[in-house]
Amino acid sequence: MLPTLDDLLATVHVVTLPMVTRFRGVDTREALLFEGPQGWSEFSPFTEYDDAEAAAWLRAAIDFGWEPAPGILRTRIDVNATVPAVDPHEVAGVLARFPGCRTAKVKVAEPGQTLTDDVARVRAVRDAIGAEGRIRIDANGLWNVDEAEHAIHALVEFDLEYVEQPCGSIDELAQIRERTHYLDLPIAADESVRKAEDPLAVARAGAADILVIKAQPLGGIRAALGIIAEAGLPVVVSSALDTSVGLSMGAYLAAAVPELEFDCGLGTASLLAADVTTDPLVPSDGSITVRRVVPDAVLGGAHAASVDRRDWWLARLARTHALLAG
Incomplete structure (x- = not known):
């Protein structure tokens, strides 16, 4: 009701x-x-x-x-660090805000920047987290197919976990997935899920290997779980730069996903200089707790x-x- x-x-x-x-x-x-x-x-x-x-x-x-929230299968969610399109010398300071995180998502294709900037930033992340750390990159759909192919070849040396939304359209995602298939580098879809009239279209088209799922844009936890069940692909539950209250919604979604193979993008309260609570939902030992958040004064x-x-x-x-x- x-x-x-x-x-x-x-x-x-x-x-x-x-x-x-x-x-x-x-x-x-x-x-x-x-x-x-x-x-x-x-x-x-x-x-x-x-x-x-x-x-x-x-x-x-x-x-x-x-x-009521759906039943949960886990009480803590492993999360990734999120590295904005910062200069390489700022990378270590950003990562320090995500204690214990073993995975870093790095923003690339920032308007006004170049592929050289992206390579330098990703290299700085690899140097900071070491050979055992995981790096995923996110272009927010801002490359065309040729740009994406060129960029992936320039960045693949850093042992990427996956590439998130390299291109804007489902057709382009299918093309870049085909062009780079021999690299064994998964393609993840975000905007092609949360901003699409049909969030399952990208899965039906075979244009992505992983879906990035966000509770708010998809209409809530139950709607998102339905998409996950029907898509039949691995998922990464992520945030939309929420406050800790919104992140708690994402945490409950991640806690209800039957199989959670990847670290989730739910540590973004660390990107906020202030929050709505003195007990924010920030990473500790690389994970966040699944809990309701009550705002304070x-x-x-x-x-x-x-x-x-x-x-x-x-x-x-x-x-x-x-x-x-x-």
Whole structure:
């Protein structure tokens, strides 16, 4: 049952959190939180997303706040470090924020940067984590097929675990997967799952070896588990730069996945300079705990959103709620 808008507004808080390092082109992360019968939940689609896309994020937030979480199979989730498109000399400092993590996801194909920058960054990560560490790269679909092939050949020397969303379209993913098949380097799909009208299309097309699954964009834990079951591919449960409240949703999803072969991208609270709780869901010994997060007084303090940003989020909440109700 869909709660009323008044139900959501009764406990709503909007926050603006500073980030340690610029990421996804932003220096702050905004989020709207509310409390349901099952606990606190988060609605935080990126600001550039339209209402139709944002509605799935609201469905996920309501599901997590109003419905009991599925049964869990594990109480801790191994997570990867996330390295933004930083200069090589900054890599060690970023990795230090992810204690015990054995895997690093490295952002590449950053607008305004070059493949030379990517190679230097990935080399710095390999030097920092050693030969036993795992490195995965994420291009966010910003290469075309020829660029992706060239980049993969330049980066394969660093013993990559997989390449995430090297190209934007499913057809391009299928092409680059075919071109690089002899390298035995898996291709993972993220945007081709969470931003697609049919999140299973990439699996049906045989265009990816791994799916990156995020609870909020896919409409919640139950919807995501259904996609995982039908796709029949290994998955990495990841975040969308959530606060610790949103990360707890991802943790419960990861805890319910029958087989979890890869470290998950749920350690991103370490990229935030502040959070909604004094007990954030950050990595310890390379993993996070599966637990509900309760925001504390920071909501009414320095990180409460400005009046105009709060009004913007409340208006967005009303519009997306109307879409779900309609």
